Amino acid sequence: MSEDFFKKLPKVELHAHINGSISESTMHQLVEGKQITYNPASLKFKKGETGTLKEVFKLFKQIHEVTNNEKALYKVTYDVIHEFAEENVKYIELRTTPREELSTGMTKTSYIETVLKAIRDCAKENLDIIVKLILAIDRRQTLQVAMDTVQLAVKYREESKGVVVGIDLSGDPNVGNADVFIPAFKEAQKHGLKLALHLAEVPAPEETMTLLQEIIPDRIGHGTCLQPDAGGTRDIVQFVESHKIPLELCLSSNIINMTVPGYDNHHFKFWYDLNHPCVICTDDKGVFSTSLTEEYSVAADTFQLSREQVWELSYNSINSIFSDDNTKQLLRDKWKTLKDNVQNH
Numbered sequence: 290m291s292e293d294f295f296k297k298l299p300k301v302e303l304h305a306h307i308n309g310s311i312s313e314s315t316m317h318q319l320v321e322g323k324q325i326t327y328n329p330a331s332l333k334f335k336k337g338e339t340g341t342l343k344e345v346f347k348l349f350k351q352i353h354e355v356t357n358n359e360k361a362l363y364k365v366t367y368d369v370i371h372e373f374a375e376e377n378v379k380y381i382e383l384r385t386t387p388r389e390e391l392s393t394g395m396t397k398t399s400y401i402e403t404v405l406k407a408i409r410d411c412a413k414e415n416l417d418i419i420v421k422l423i424l425a426i427d428r429r430q431t432l433q434v435a436m437d438t439v440q441l442a443v444k445y446r447e448e449s450k451g452v453v454v455g456i457d458l459s460g461d462p463n464v465g466n467a468d469v470f471i472p473a474f475k476e477a478q479k480h481g482l483k484l485a486l487h488l489a490e491v492p493a494p495e496e497t498m499t500l501l502q503e504i505i506p507d508r509i510g511h512g513t514c515l516q517p518d519a520g521g522t523r524d525i526v527q528f529v530e531s532h533k534i535p536l537e538l539c540l541s542s543n544i545i546n547m548t549v550p551g552y553d554n555h556h557f558k559f560w561y562d563l564n565h566p567c568v569i570c571t572d573d574k575g576v577f578s579t580s581l582t583e584e585y586s587v588a589a590d591t592f593q594l595s596r597e598q599v600w601e602l603s604y605n606s607i608n609s610i611f612s613d614d615n616t617k618q619l620l621r622d623k624w625k626t627l628k629d630n631v632q633n634h
């Protein structure tokens with residue numbers, strides 16, 4: 290299969306952090322004229338490089354210094370949407386943790402409004418991509434902060450007429466215990482928000498099982514350590530399988546931050562073989578020097594997927610989006626229209 294096939298393939302991206310998705314070109318433009326002591330090229334991993342989770346999260350801290358004001362955040366969001374649209378991503382759910390920056394006067398409210406404005410402006414340009422937003426809770430935060438994020442998500446879902454669709458839990462998986470956020474997740478569910486939680490990125494069977502049973506998330510981010518041979522349990526696998534909770538799988542991200550030893554060992558195979566809903570995603574295309582096109586290509590190469598299987602993988606991702614049935618149908622129709630043209634590459 291040619292690279293052209295993977296690029297032309299219409300795709301759905303459901304796990305992309307705005308700040309981690311910044312391309313090198315955007316980063317260069319942002320650091321120009323800023324008092325930043327490091328080289329923008331050092332804010333990402335080059336091909337073949339790996340780093341510990343600690344190193345990865347240190348990188349995010351540095352990126353946040355660059356995106357600490359509304360103007361930069363607008364540019365990042367705008368550019369990221371255009372970059373995904375260029376590689377034929379037709380539907381994307383971006384995610385981000387609302388941040389306040391005392392030094393620049395950015396507030397959580399202005400943060401969210403800036404992101405939504407960039408999304409609106411892209412829509413006005415008639416790009417062939419539908420963009421939704423998930424607000425993230427960071428594991429380092431308190432329950433009160435998490436509750437505030439849920440309230441903001443409820444408010445901005447109304448104001449954005451449905452652009453905000455859900456809540457995420459992310460951040461360093463070695464920090465804190467996610468159980469404390471259960472009341473916030475329940476509050477989100479009460480208001481009809483969907484939940485896409487980073488779960489079991491590192492072995493944490495008790496936390497994982499508690500969260501699964503208490504809230505039944507709508508999607509799981511990574512799920513690296515759900516299965517017994519990766520530090521999970523048979524019960525966890527059975528729960529995820531019987532509830533058909535889709536997994537957002539980000540191959541390169543897991544290899545680079547060394548939570549999975551190699552592509553061959555990636556848990557994609559385990560779940561794909563079970564016929565479980567799996568969605569290929571990028572996580573942080575900027576930091577991990579990848580694209581959704583590349584992730585599909587790597588998955589196909591590693592697990593010897595046929596052209597038809599790759600097509601199905603992308604097509605079935607539509608089932609896992611946090612949008613209504615009309616949007617799902619619209620996307621399915623689009624895929625069908627594009628099929629002949631793409632399959633000939």
Ligand SMILES: [Zn+2]
Binds near residue numbers: 304459487510572
């Ligand atoms: Zn992530």
